[in-house]
Amino acid sequence: MAIIPDPVTILNLIFCIIIVFLGYWEYRKKESLIALYIAITFGLFGVAHLAIILGVKSSDIFILTIRSIAYLVIIYALYKTALGHGIRNKTTLLTLNFLFPIYILNFNFFHLFNFLFPIH
Incomplete structure (x- = not known):
């Protein structure tokens, strides 16, 4: 195996490390x-x-398997988030509890805020 100094792949690796x-x-x-x-x-x-x-x-079965697992992990996370099961953290729940009285007091403000900053 020879090292392939592809700048795009190296940059992607650096961004992946930062995101991790x-x-x-x-x-x-x-x-x-x-x-x-x-x-x-x-x-x-x-x-x-x-x-x-x-x-x-990049067409090797190892790469395809790793990438497929990565996509499945994010699909699972988004699915669980959409259902609201076990993904929400304490900050999200506090935000929802804070916004509920605003919804009751000022219906239009809540819809504007929800449009600008969706919390779903």
Whole structure:
């Protein structure tokens, strides 16, 4: 295996590493499971990028498997978020509890805020 110094793949690997660290940091700080799933996903993408840099062909079964697992992790996280099962963190629940009285007091303001900053 020869090292392939492709600048796009190297840049993708660097961004993956940054996202993994930020996702893990967010998870540890706010117990956000979605951040953890994002970190896991980009960690897997980073493994695929590293393998390509080390000379593995992008059509290799190893790369395809790693990328497929990464996509499945993020699909699972988004599905769980859409259902609202076990993904929401304490900050999201506090935000919802804070916005509910605003909804009762001023219906139009709530809809404007929800349009600008959706919390779904």
